[in-house]
Amino acid sequence: MVEVIGLTKVFKNIKAVDNLSFRVEEGEIYGLLGENGAGKTTTLRMLATMLKPTNGTAIINGKDLIKEPEEIRKEVGILFGGESGLYDRLTARENILYFAELHDMDKKEANKKIDILARKFDMTEFIDRPAGKLSKGMKQKVAIVRSIIHDPKVMLFDEPTSGLDVGSVREVHDFIRFCKEEGKTIIFSSHSMSEVEKLCDKIGIIHKGKLIEEGTIADLKEKYKTDNLEELFMELVGEKIEV
Numbered sequence: 001m002v003e004v005i006g007l008t009k010v011f012k013n014i015k016a017v018d019n020l021s022f023r024v025e026e027g028e029i030y031g032l033l034g035e036n037g038a039g040k041t042t043t044l045r046m047l048a049t050m051l052k053p054t055n056g057t058a059i060i061n062g063k064d065l066i067k068e069p070e071e072i073r074k075e076v077g078i079l080f081g082g083e084s085g086l087y088d089r090l091t092a093r094e095n096i097l098y099f100a101e102l103h104d105m106d107k108k109e110a111n112k113k114i115d116i117l118a119r120k121f122d123m124t125e126f127i128d129r130p131a132g133k134l135s136k137g138m139k140q141k142v143a144i145v146r147s148i149i150h151d152p153k154v155m156l157f158d159e160p161t162s163g164l165d166v167g168s169v170r171e172v173h174d175f176i177r178f179c180k181e182e183g184k185t186i187i188f189s190s191h192s193m194s195e196v197e198k199l200c201d202k203i204g205i206i207h208k209g210k211l212i213e214e215g216t217i218a219d220l221k222e223k224y225k226t227d228n229l230e231e232l233f234m235e236l237v238g239e240k241i242e243v
């Protein structure tokens with residue numbers, strides 16, 4: 001379970017995230033939807049302890065983000081879109097093992113787990129090849145396994161499909177559904193309502209760092225009397241721009 005409480009991040013004169021609060025239950029996929037610069041990445045980086053909040057906190061599986069960052073790190077996995085951040089000269093396996101070591105995992109155990117996950121995600125053919133020689137989709141699979149090697153209970157996805165082809169997008173979506181089946185708590189950021197609509201149980205619309213609307217797909221359709229959530233999103237965000 002994740003409960004975000006008044007989370008705020010100020011960079012010099014920019015309030016990137018402004019008093020954000022929302023809650024995600026176990027086994028639920030929460031879609032954080034917003035345009036470029038809305039504050040999605042900053043929110044997820046704070047939840048992953050990669051950035052220190054200016055204010056507010058989050059309770060992740062009973063642990064406090066501010067008071068127990070080391071504990072939170074064990075609970076959380078994060079997958080980014082775009083550059084996968086792998087070391088090109090290391091093999092896919094070595095990249096994952098390096099990350100497993102940072103999480104104090106036993107090397108033998110980690111290797112066993114990599115073999116299981118490599119079979120699951122159809123990676124056995126390239127798991128021992130240098131990451132620099134892999135395609136974008138293959139690299140994203142390596143990043144996927146790296147993100148769950150320590151078996152986190154909470155998964156954060158920051159626009160994980162950006163720059164991928166249709167087949168790879170489907171694989172990432174399948175992985176997100178797999179995480180849900182495993183009972184993980186999932187927060188997924190995107191600027192595409194159709195992508196969020198396909199995957200998420202609940203949506204939070206974020207604009208200029210603030211949560212401006214929240215609900216299930218059915219709730220939002222009912223509230224705004226529309227089936228076209230993409231249009232609704234543009235309207236909500238557009239309205240706020242004019243204010």
Ligand SMILES: Nc1ncnc2c1ncn2[C@@H]1O[C@H](COP(=O)(O)OP(=O)(O)OP(=O)(O)O)[C@@H](O)[C@H]1O
Nearest residue numbers: 011014016034035036037038039040041042043191
């Ligand atoms: N390290 C930083 N220093 C200064 N400003 C930053 C920093 N990181 C983000 N910002 C600013 O904070 C705001 C929110 O950025 P953020 O990356 O969280 O948005 P986003 O919703 O993830 O957008 P995108 O879809 O483009 O990734 C933007 O105005 C951005 O310029």
